[in-house]
Amino acid sequence: MRPVLLIAGNFVREQRLVALLLVAYAVVASLFFGLMRDASVDDMAFVLKQELIYAIFFSGFIALSSIYNERKTRRLLSVLSKAVTRTQYIAGLLVGVQAITWLYCLVIWVGGVWMLWGRGAVAQLTIMTSVAMIAALLAAAVALFFASFLPPIVATAAAGLLVALPVAVSRAAGPVWMDSLPLYNLGALIANSPMGVRWFPAWQLLLIALLEAIAFWLLAALLFSTRDVAVAVE
Amino acid sequence: MDPVLQFEHVSKWYRSWFRERTVRALHDFTLSIEPGEIFGFLGPNGAGKTTAIHIALGFTRPSRGGGTMLGRPFGHAPTRARIGFLAENVALYHRPALRLVRFYGALNGLRDPQLAKRAREVLDTMELDADADRNVGKFSRGMLQRVGLAQALVNDPELLILDEPTSALDPLARVAIRELLLAAKRAGKTVFLSSHLLSEIELICDRVAILHRGEIVRMGRTSDLLESRETLHVSARGVPAQAFAGAEALDGLVRFTIPNEQQRAVMEKIWEMGGEVVSLYPEKKSLEQVFVELTKAEERSA
Numbered sequence: 001m002r003p004v005l006l007i008a009g010n011f012v013r014e015q016r017l018v019a020l021l022l023v024a025y026a027v028v029a030s031l032f033f034g035l036m037r038d039a040s041v042d043d044m045a046f047v048l049k050q051e052l053i054y055a056i057f058f059s060g061f062i063a064l065s066s067i068y069n070e071r072k073t074r075r076l077l078s079v080l081s082k083a084v085t086r087t088q089y090i091a092g093l094l095v096g097v098q099a100i101t102w103l104y105c106l107v108i109w110v111g112g113v114w115m116l117w118g119r120g121a122v123a124q125l126t127i128m129t130s131v132a133m134i135a136a137l138l139a140a141a142v143a144l145f146f147a148s149f150l151p152p153i154v155a156t157a158a159a160g161l162l163v164a165l166p167v168a169v170s171r172a173a174g175p176v177w178m179d180s181l182p183l184y185n186l187g188a189l190i191a192n193s194p195m196g197v198r199w200f201p202a203w204q205l206l207l208i209a210l211l212e213a214i215a216f217w218l219l220a221a222l223l224f225s226t227r228d229v230a231v232a233v234e
Numbered sequence: 235m236d237p238v239l240q241f242e243h244v245s246k247w248y249r250s251w252f253r254e255r256t257v258r259a260l261h262d263f264t265l266s267i268e269p270g271e272i273f274g275f276l277g278p279n280g281a282g283k284t285t286a287i288h289i290a291l292g293f294t295r296p297s298r299g300g301g302t303m304l305g306r307p308f309g310h311a312p313t314r315a316r317i318g319f320l321a322e323n324v325a326l327y328h329r330p331a332l333r334l335v336r337f338y339g340a341l342n343g344l345r346d347p348q349l350a351k352r353a354r355e356v357l358d359t360m361e362l363d364a365d366a367d368r369n370v371g372k373f374s375r376g377m378l379q380r381v382g383l384a385q386a387l388v389n390d391p392e393l394l395i396l397d398e399p400t401s402a403l404d405p406l407a408r409v410a411i412r413e414l415l416l417a418a419k420r421a422g423k424t425v426f427l428s429s430h431l432l433s434e435i436e437l438i439c440d441r442v443a444i445l446h447r448g449e450i451v452r453m454g455r456t457s458d459l460l461e462s463r464e465t466l467h468v469s470a471r472g473v474p475a476q477a478f479a480g481a482e483a484l485d486g487l488v489r490f491t492i493p494n495e496q497q498r499a500v501m502e503k504i505w506e507m508g509g510e511v512v513s514l515y516p517e518k519k520s521l522e523q524v525f526v527e528l529t530k531a532e533e534r535s536a
Binding site (some may be wrong): 002003006007010013014073074075077078079080081082083084085088226228229230 | 284285288291292293294295311312313314315317319321323324325326327329337338340341342343382385
């Protein structure tokens with residue numbers, strides 16, 4: 001576990017500018033809408049939902065270029081020359097990406113609590129934030145899977161296609177297929193969740209997302225362990 | 235004793251995307267590194283030296299063959315905690331030197347207070363103690379190389395694998411690294427040293443292998459490699475220099491070189507002339523000469 005945390009901490013440090021920008025964006029957005037006197041709960045909820053959905057995208061995009069950057073700078077070799085397995089390395093990147101996106105989600109949640117305080121929507125915001133965090137984890141795992149063997153641009157296209165696949169299949173074969181890779185569904189869940197009433201998403205969906213995140217991490221590690229990491233990338 | 239590093243019939247080739255072009259990096263490469271030796275690994279650019287090192291560390295998989303490092307198959311992660319590696323063109327994270335060395339030490343399982351002690355020690359050894367809190371992003375290439383060596387040494391490795399460790403260092407730093415490697419050998423460590431600096435290799439390596447186009451073209455003890463089997467140096471007294479082709483007279487001695495097969499005839503000639511043979515020894519070549527001769531001969535035969 002220690003190598004995973006060390007690699008994750010190092011990743012966060014390397015991406016500190018990105019993390020800082022995300023946090024700054026979340027803080028500024030919260031301040032802007034929180035200080036608007038005439039903003040309704042629905043207006044604020046719209047902004048918060050949008051910010052939480054961004055977390056899923058950010059998570060995927062940060063993960064997509066992570067391996068490529070390490071290989072390009074050849075810093076990967078100095079890490080993998082130590083007692084670190086490729087599985088631990090991929091896990092470290094996944095934890096690092098999550099540390100950044102979950103920090104972003106946490107800042108949104110804190111801003112949201114401040115914005116919605118006394119308006120009876122904090123519990124719903126907490127659930128929405130949790131859903132966004134799980135979806136961000138799955139997005140990062142899918143992105144890392146493709147990034148383990150494809151260059152970033154191709155990996156982005158491949159990940160986009162895979163995420164869209166359940167939507168296409170469900171149109172032909174029924175809505176149950178939407179849950180086969182529930183990234184789109186989790187995003188839709190955040191976007192459509194009601195703020196004023198007690199609501200909880202289907203736990204099965206969250207469980208599928210968590211299990212698939214683990215599966216994609218293991219697949220990424222398996223594929224990455226067969227890669228020649230010393231070959232220069234262009 | 236079991237070899238510290240062993241390559242067994244390793245071949246490696248790289249194929250382009252549609253397999254229309256194949257580049258052979260190593261071919262049936264077999265090599266054993268014994269415990270406690272400093273082994274020099276030489277070859278022109280593209281000979282396959284770095285590929286061999288990368289296979290040993292598990293960065294690259296061999297196309298054929300395999301091997302062991304400290305008794306475990308190549309790529310075994312826990313074994314890497316017992317080795318130190320410095321890559322060619324060292325690339326490190328931009329953070330203060332001390333923190334960086336601590337990071338790499340921690341990845342190898344070191345913990346405080348041992349980690350803190352070792353990190354300070356290796357930076358001191360590399361004469362970077364005054365710069366320990368400076369970000370390595372602002373270091374010169376030579377300083378970066380020294381930090382690279384520090385991170386390779388922080389876990390007190392049994393086997394040091396160094397790919398061009400002194401390429402960016404000034405002469406003083408090179409001497410220091412040479413001393414460090416000799417001290418490591420005295421402490422029972424094994425050093426696998428790939429370098430273009432033939433004079434360095436000649437000075438410190440017990441054995442040398444010369445690699446060309448993915449194959450070992452010569453391997454042996456450094457002293458044996460440098461000794462010519464074709465030419466002998468002769469010093470004689472009491473004979474005229476003109477009697478031998480290319481001879482020079484100095485301080486009462488006549489010195490010249492002869493082909494090995496003429497040894498007996500030349501001795502007899504000196505004695506017949508009433509002279510005395512003072513010394514007769516094989517011509518000693520520099521490693522550079524051996525290297526250039528071998529690689530040129532290989533180029534011609536290719």
